[in-house]
Amino acid sequence: MSTSSTQVVIIGAGPSGLLLGALLHKAGIDHVIVERQSPDYVLGRIRAGILEQVTVDLLHEAGVGTGVTQGGTVHHSIELVFKNTRHPIEVTQLTGGKVVTAYGQTEVTKDLMDQRTRSGLSTVYEARDVSLHDFDSLLPQVRYLKDGVSHVLNCEFIAGCDGFHGVARASVPKNAITEFEKVYPFGWLGVLADVPPVSTHAIVYANSDRGFALCSMRSMTRSRYYVQCPLSDKVEDWSDQRFWDEIRRRLDPEMAERMVIGASIEKSIAPLRSFVAEPMRFGRLFLAGDAAHIVPPTGAKGLNLAASDVKYLSSAFIEFFKDKSAAGIDHYSQHALARIWRAERFSWWLTSLMHRFPDSEGFGQKMQEAELDYLVNSHALSTSLAENYVGLPLDFGQH
Numbered sequence: 001m002s003t004s005s006t007q008v009v010i011i012g013a014g015p016s017g018l019l020l021g022a023l024l025h026k027a028g029i030d031h032v033i034v035e036r037q038s039p040d041y042v043l044g045r046i047r048a049g050i051l052e053q054v055t056v057d058l059l060h061e062a063g064v065g066t067g068v069t070q071g072g073t074v075h076h077s078i079e080l081v082f083k084n085t086r087h088p089i090e091v092t093q094l095t096g097g098k099v100v101t102a103y104g105q106t107e108v109t110k111d112l113m114d115q116r117t118r119s120g121l122s123t124v125y126e127a128r129d130v131s132l133h134d135f136d137s138l139l140p141q142v143r144y145l146k147d148g149v150s151h152v153l154n155c156e157f158i159a160g161c162d163g164f165h166g167v168a169r170a171s172v173p174k175n176a177i178t179e180f181e182k183v184y185p186f187g188w189l190g191v192l193a194d195v196p197p198v199s200t201h202a203i204v205y206a207n208s209d210r211g212f213a214l215c216s217m218r219s220m221t222r223s224r225y226y227v228q229c230p231l232s233d234k235v236e237d238w239s240d241q242r243f244w245d246e247i248r249r250r251l252d253p254e255m256a257e258r259m260v261i262g263a264s265i266e267k268s269i270a271p272l273r274s275f276v277a278e279p280m281r282f283g284r285l286f287l288a289g290d291a292a293h294i295v296p297p298t299g300a301k302g303l304n305l306a307a308s309d310v311k312y313l314s315s316a317f318i319e320f321f322k323d324k325s326a327a328g329i330d331h332y333s334q335h336a337l338a339r340i341w342r343a344e345r346f347s348w349w350l351t352s353l354m355h356r357f358p359d360s361e362g363f364g365q366k367m368q369e370a371e372l373d374y375l376v377n378s379h380a381l382s383t384s385l386a387e388n389y390v391g392l393p394l395d396f397g398q399h
């Protein structure tokens with residue numbers, strides 16, 4: 001058995017864990033990241049693609065902003081399609097100059113991984129049987145197995161950045177945590193393909209009789225597209241041809257005609273869920289990112305929320321270690337949850353507005369149509385969509 005000590009153990013090397021590690025390192029706080037999977041497995045998960053300015057700023061603060069500056073595509077608008085007609089929403093105009101940036105989660109993760117390697121920081125990949133101990137005391141511990149050897153890490157704090165299915169939230173006694181959840185009756189089939197994106201200046205969100213569709217991008221030569229599908233569908237049910245035929249039927253005719261198709265390089269189905277666990281602190285254990293909350297991807301908020309949690313949490317740890325103040329860690333949960341619930345509301349609203357619900361009656365459908373019509377014609381509602389899409393300020397509602 002090997003025993004060592006550090007100030008903070010971070011569980012999970014997804015975007016939350018890696019970004020927290022980068023910010024702590026910059027502040028001179030010693031930490032170790034323990035990850036269940038291999039680096040290649042982590043990089044192989046194709047997920048988010050849209051970064052709020054708050055997230056881009058945080059990448060710069062963490063010293064990994066070059067990738068997004070050079071490889072990201074700035075967007076000033078989004079496009080809504082319904083009744084096969086396209087309606088631009090000028091988000092930059094409506095928010096006094098704010099933008100979002102198309103830059104893949106895979107790239108963000110890779111930039112952070114490369115920086116860790118360059119800085120010689122410790123990440124334990126392929127750690128088995130990770131377990132958390134004594135986080136209700138001043139001497140928490142994380143244990144794991146690596147290559148058949150047991151390791152014990154003594155620390156002052158544990159950061160649970162291990163995603164929705166991780167061990168951190170599951171280690172908290174049931175009576176100490178309240179969970180709120182809504183599961184949607186459909187999933188998203190996502191396809192990645194090396195074809196030029198049908199829209200490079202705006203993400204396209206389509207509401208159609210056949211269900212939702214989304215056109216996004218990873219670069220000028222790589223597209224990321226999604227269609228709403230039944231939860232019972234399997235990836236094998238969707239040949240490339242079936243996917244391209246289906247997505248084109250859900251767009252406006254001009255865009256469908258223009259869409260370049262090609263062989264998929266990744267295809268996966270994700271269920272849609274809204275979920276929040278409260279609180280996000282249990283003694284010396286703190287949860288951040290998907291470990292504490294999930295949003296349906298329609299609002300592009302998951303990765304951005306993970307980034308804002310990490311901003312609040314890193315500031316709290318820095319305050320604790322540098323200024324000897326517990327104010328930040330004491331307020332972390334309340335502070336982060338206020339932003340999370342706003343993003344939960346927005347993501348739920350946009351999901352409800354844009355998808356076909358199997359059980360919705362004619363009336364539900366008519367309400368969707370009326371709201372979409374109101375949205376594209378009302379400055380007030382377009383502004384509300386725009387200010388949420390670009391991301392509310394980190395201190396929103398605190399004055």
Ligand code: RFL
Pocket residue numbers: 011012013014015016017034035036037042046047048049050051105127130161162163164165166167168188190270288289290291297299300301302303304305306
């Ligand atoms: P992650 O990325 O799940 O990383 C958690 C890490 O913890 C590891 N782990 C463990 N390690 C040690 N011991 C254990 N017992 C462990 N259990 C798990 C895992 O292997 C993993 O490496 O969580 P994190 O870091 O909080 O990051 C969250 C984001 O990944 C997520 O919110 C976004 O991808 C959500 N999301 C989007 N967010 C956006 O902001 N903009 C988007 O455009 C966007 N699009 C999306 C999305 C998510 C999607 N899916 C697949 C759900 C599109 C899709 C389709």
Ligand code: PHB
Pocket residue numbers: 047048049050203214216217224297298299300
């Ligand atoms: C993506 O690029 O994967 C993406 C973009 C916008 C969303 C969801 C996913 O709302």
